[in-house]
Amino acid sequence: MNPGSIVLWELIGTAILVLLGTGVVANVTLTKTYGHAGGTLMVTFGWGFAVFAGASMANASGAHLNPAVTLGLAIAGKVAWSLTPFYLLGQLAGGIVGAVLCWLVYKLQFDTYADNEHTLGIFSTAPNVRNAPWNLVTEIIGTFVLVGWILLSPGAAATTGGVPHFGNSALGYAGVSFVVMGIGQSLGGPTGYAINPVRDLGPRIAYAFLLPIKGKGSPDWGYSWIPVVGPLIGGGLAGLLALILPSAT
Structure with a gap:
């Protein structure tokens, strides 16, 4: 796939992911909604289904939608390093667009x-x-579980174009969604489980500079590096493990 198409499809898929993911949090948090006070389970299920919808729509590019996934695939030798900047550009732009769309809703x-x-x-x-x-x-740890499942679960592979064939191919992208739900419900309590740099940074940029929310608070830049660096380390470690283990080749 050419770089321009990668940027476009990753933008579309990540925008859908962030729109639906932040949308379920808005539905639970804000008053005068039908989902107000829906609780943590509603949020984690909503994010899982958001992953399924975004990934399904971005299948043409491999539906990475996450720099940690792209990094893990690149380290494992399953996507060309020369293509990674185009994945990252589309993902970050999609994170910003998805947050703006959520605010509009x-x-x-x-x-x-x-x-x-x-x-x-x-x-x-x-x-x-x-x-x-x-x-x-x-x-x-949370991101290692996600990227590790993508790279190491039975049947996991990837074409030379970087399109992952996820473990348990009968489930396809639904399998990734289940893993995201599981991470949210079991490991998401301490930090809110970003497990995706652009899922956090894109909306944070939109919140700081683009969204005209009256009386909004600080974008908390002091914390912002953790949901970027942590997932990249976790994804990188999963990629290294996939590179080392014979069963992952």
């Missing part, structure tokens, strides 16, 4: 919400207990 709810100062959590993650080293560890 819930514009009236933001306008009538009494606590817009704390709405960053709709778009980006934050730890329940702030401790940079341990928050980083949480994101590394």
